[in-house]
Amino acid sequence: MVKITVRLNAFEGPLDLLYHLIEKNEIDIYDIPIARLTDQYLEYLDAAEDRDMDGMSEFLVMAATLLEIKSKFLLPKPKNEEAEGVDPREELIQRLLEYKKIKDVTAEWRQCEEDAAFTLYKEADQAVKQLKENAPQSLEDYLQGVALEDLYLAFRQVMARKETKVDHVRSSFKTVPRDLFTVQEKMEYIRDMLILQPKTTFFSIFRKKAGRMEMVVTFLALLELIKRKEVQILQRMTFGEITISRFDGRDSA
Amino acid sequence: MRLSELEAVVESLLFISGEAVPLSAIAQTIEMDKATAKAIIHTLADKYENEKRGIRIIEINGAYQMCTAAECFEYIRNMYKSPNRQGLTQVVLETLAIIAYKQPLTRAQIEEIRGVSAEHAVSKLVEKNLVCEVGRMDSPGKPIMFGTTNEFLRYFGFKNVSELPPLQETAESQVKDD
């Protein structure tokens, strides 16, 4: 067999590679010869020159999926006629179709991107920004719609909230809530927070309304991310603000 | 106030603002109803276009913004001697397309569609202000949901998200039972 050399990072993921194989072999996407495609896919992984574990894992997950589908075809079909309707390839086909739709439309987007680049916008100049910031806002405007009643209601609300927070006895009667939070989810959450704000404060990773369990899980997730060297924390002085950022490769210690 | 004066006011508002101005803000400022304000803006926009002026008015998501005419681009670039804009990479573009068509959605949902981690692509998009947080999903962990920004619309010249190029339905009828 002719040895092929492949670079996996030329593909944007397992779906992209599968899609490439389908196009190359002119396979009907609705009737994928799963055994052949699986073999080719595995050949590609075998021949890949850049097999670092990080980039590989996603390709391996797909390999497992393909093998699973292939094995389902090998199993003897149950006599039961009802089971016949389900094609083991169905889910994969749907994912490929979904991916193809996006891939196809991006060609059109490229054109839009190029065309729109010829149109330029200017930023507001300093004078306008000042006009905006310094626009006098009368107290009437600021307090528009706020009556004495609202002040009273707001105070009651705050106090009621505080009360439920400190009332240990009553809260102990409550039913135990389901385990709504997992470390895994909270790690994802912190990663997303760092996407939105590359430098965020320790306190802001805890949601405002977070209960104790959620706080504990969030904290554990943070510790896990630190252990995995995905994030780093920094505190400039004792009791100072703790900032969290993505790990930049240097040890802060 | 005469119509020509209102038109002048609208022109000055759009010129000065440096961002897309909502129709409602324009209507309120010139003390007219929205339909009238819209008619004035469109008259002005048409005038620019017909007279082949160096400026244009475009609509973004129910707001209006003044911009340069595409024909003048080369000259402006020459004056600033700026290099060509670098397009988005394919990975980032695909991720953006998924967000645009399916918004709002979480990173996990994006990853499910593309089959690969979207962390890098999403953070690139947030950094470029093409994508932002639009809320939290009401599910365990309250994951962040992402959506597109007005900058996204400007970047591609789309009017609003409901007018994106349609996704090609790949002869779905064939999917039948085989």
Place this chain on the structure above:
Amino acid sequence: MRLSELEAVVESLLFISGEAVPLSAIAQTIEMDKATAKAIIHTLADKYENEKRGIRIIEINGAYQMCTAAECFEYIRNMYKSPNRQGLTQVVLETLAIIAYKQPLTRAQIEEIRGVSAEHAVSKLVEKNLVCEVGRMDSPGKPIMFGTTNEFLRYFGFKNVSELPPLQETAESQVKDD
């Protein structure tokens, strides 16, 4: 290039630059001598003026800049006035309520009640002159104690703080010894 096209290019250059553009830079960009460039700019400037447009071109020290027409200033200022801006947020309202009912008290005490930082809310209230420093607490660090202002009383229309609506029902007793 035709004269009208050159005019459009000049218009786009002046629009996008946001600052005064030297005549020489314009001349070079449209590949014309300075006299011609100047004539084109003046033609455009005259057109704006004669047609009573919302934008103008002014000369500053041998450079040219696009700006708004003076007649439009009031409208521009109106557009940026308060209606679009945010009023009192829930956080600030709650902080104000706590100060009104519990005054005088320190920021730490407010934070103890609300459970979150009150720094932003308190400074907003001080800025709006609804709240002010009314003394120092006799404890380590002598923290500032806040109370409501006369402005606050005047706005809500009662003579002094003792006329605040009484807190009846809700576990008032618990609130006190806390």
